[in-house]
Amino acid sequence: VSDLTGLTLAAALDGLKTRRFSSAELTAAHVAAMEQARSLNAFVLETPETAMAMAKASDQRIARGEAGRLEGAPLGIKDLFCTRGVRSTAGSRILGEFTPTYESTVTANLWRDGAVMLGKLNMDEFAMGSSNETSAFGPVINPWRSRNSNQALTPGGSSGGSAAAVAAGLVLGATATDTGGSIRQPAAFTGTVGVKPTYGRCSRWGVVAFASSLDQAGPLAKTVEDAAILLTSMSGHDPKDSTSLPVERPDFSGSVGASVKGLRIGVPKEYRVDGMAAEIETLWSRGVDWLKDAGCEIVEVSLPHTHYALPAYYIIAPAEASSNLARYDGMRYGLRVDGPTLEDVYELTRAEGFGEEVKRRILIGAYVLSAGYYDAYYLKALKVRRRIADDFDRAFEKVDALLTPTAPSAAFGLGERSADPVSMYLNDIFTVTVNLAGLPAISVPGGLSAEGLPLGLQVIGRALDEASVFALGAVIEKAAAFTSAPQRWW
Amino acid sequence: MAIDAAIVRKVAKLARIRVAEDRFGPLARELSGILQWIEQLAEVDTEGVAPMTSAVPLTMPMREDVVTEGGDAAAILANAPSVRAGFFVVPKVVE
Numbered sequence: 377v378s379d380l381t382g383l384t385l386a387a388a389l390d391g392l393k394t395r396r397f398s399s400a401e402l403t404a405a406h407v408a409a410m411e412q413a414r415s416l417n418a419f420v421l422e423t424p425e426t427a428m429a430m431a432k433a434s435d436q437r438i439a440r441g442e443a444g445r446l447e448g449a450p451l452g453i454k455d456l457f458c459t460r461g462v463r464s465t466a467g468s469r470i471l472g473e474f475t476p477t478y479e480s481t482v483t484a485n486l487w488r489d490g491a492v493m494l495g496k497l498n499m500d501e502f503a504m505g506s507s508n509e510t511s512a513f514g515p516v517i518n519p520w521r522s523r524n525s526n527q528a529l530t531p532g533g534s535s536g537g538s539a540a541a542v543a544a545g546l547v548l549g550a551t552a553t554d555t556g557g558s559i560r561q562p563a564a565f566t567g568t569v570g571v572k573p574t575y576g577r578c579s580r581w582g583v584v585a586f587a588s589s590l591d592q593a594g595p596l597a598k599t600v601e602d603a604a605i606l607l608t609s610m611s612g613h614d615p616k617d618s619t620s621l622p623v624e625r626p627d628f629s630g631s632v633g634a635s636v637k638g639l640r641i642g643v644p645k646e647y648r649v650d651g652m653a654a655e656i657e658t659l660w661s662r663g664v665d666w667l668k669d670a671g672c673e674i675v676e677v678s679l680p681h682t683h684y685a686l687p688a689y690y691i692i693a694p695a696e697a698s699s700n701l702a703r704y705d706g707m708r709y710g711l712r713v714d715g716p717t718l719e720d721v722y723e724l725t726r727a728e729g730f731g732e733e734v735k736r737r738i739l740i741g742a743y744v745l746s747a748g749y750y751d752a753y754y755l756k757a758l759k760v761r762r763r764i765a766d767d768f769d770r771a772f773e774k775v776d777a778l779l780t781p782t783a784p785s786a787a788f789g790l791g792e793r794s795a796d797p798v799s800m801y802l803n804d805i806f807t808v809t810v811n812l813a814g815l816p817a818i819s820v821p822g823g824l825s826a827e828g829l830p831l832g833l834q835v836i837g838r839a840l841d842e843a844s845v846f847a848l849g850a851v852i853e854k855a856a857a858f859t860s861a862p863q864r865w866w
Numbered sequence: 867m868a869i870d871a872a873i874v875r876k877v878a879k880l881a882r883i884r885v886a887e888d889r890f891g892p893l894a895r896e897l898s899g900i901l902q903w904i905e906q907l908a909e910v911d912t913e914g915v916a917p918m919t920s921a922v923p924l925t926m927p928m929r930e931d932v933v934t935e936g937g938d939a940a941a942i943l944a945n946a947p948s949v950r951a952g953f954f955v956v957p958k959v960v961e
Contacts, residue, residue, distance in 0.1 A: 477941035575921035589921050618926055687904040707956050709945035718957040723884035735883055742881040758917030760910050765918055798903050814921030
């Protein structure tokens, strides 16, 4: 068997089941790929010994006929997920060498189904960023480069390590999280598939909190089918998360390949924003044609409050973050910087432990929640959030799903946007509305830009209708026939 | 409303983050830039709109009021920066 790292997750699982190769062989090939790709900086911690031990245990279960759904498949885990006995940092210095004594529900679900852990993946600090440049471990480098250029590009963020590792074939799939676009924008920037499920599908228990009413875990994968397989294992009701939905866990892979004939697809006119690259517009029209060819009916819809989603998000998310991140006080875990008084210890620890973007958001959050500003900012943003959710409700009276671009541009160069926070925030203009409304969405590669970089299309569904999202995603994937891969330079 | 250095000082105190003296001015400018952009929310008519406090309509689930986990001080203390005799050690807070 020549290139085991070139397989999709579905093909690898099939090869394991039919004994064409062992999990030990499959895992060793991925460990080697991971070790040869350190210049991408996708991993913050490699766990090759754990991986090989898990692979051998998987091979024994396969031999006994006790294989789980993901038996023997090597995956990467975003470092926001707590993993028992394995350092978990959330990309921050403030967690130091924090080594959880418990396992997040999502990762526990993966191990229950037989998956193998290759290591922990790099990310923006506390998932706050759109370029992976806020990580305490330095930025991830996108395996993709523009044609005839050696410039280092961002893989997007915050799940940049997850996206880069999948795109470079270092892992068969990865966990990720999405608070404002952190799964879908990296998927678009790296030619991979990313799914943000309905809020409450995946348990948040053991996932380091950023903005609890928006955070949701999901997969990054090579194909729509792989993403469906991963989400089936990751999701499910968890009594340990009070916002986990008490609903049945479907087998999402059953939706891949399902007919979309007769589905009504909305194209929101407000997503045609000023300054959007012409090639994004072209890709969007092509997506419309593909769905028309598959028998969908295209309907123009209006989501009138779209323009206000990002400003509302940049009140709500920092407000929740300033509250969630209050726990990093240097007392119970992580970094402690000593000082003369307790107050000094708090302030010095947090000054040294948090990076600039995280501090900026905590300060904004503390400001909008402080006496005298709460109504004007925080309460106003919650009302605008309702308006945005109502827009979707009205649109879904007329259509079954929405088609939009995932991001307003292709991957950009490292350092190009980090000087201006607002220009960085605008990356999430097409994705953030979905988090505010709690809806499921997928990003699927639709084609290449003029510079040869991947571009993504987004399908947004009704709450709990991942079935349509996967079915439509699979139709786009097939029509786009996106087979490009990054030229290996690392 | 523009944020000045005095407001940054107050908010940094609330957030328990030490800020160097020469950073108050630049931070005030950065945060003002972000807030000016956010202030376009004022254009939205939200008269009579109920604030949305959760992403999905869900009533908080109730469970039996019983201990589910506990009795494992070693696990709780495993990551502490300073531990003595089964306790967290923190700076003195009472004179």
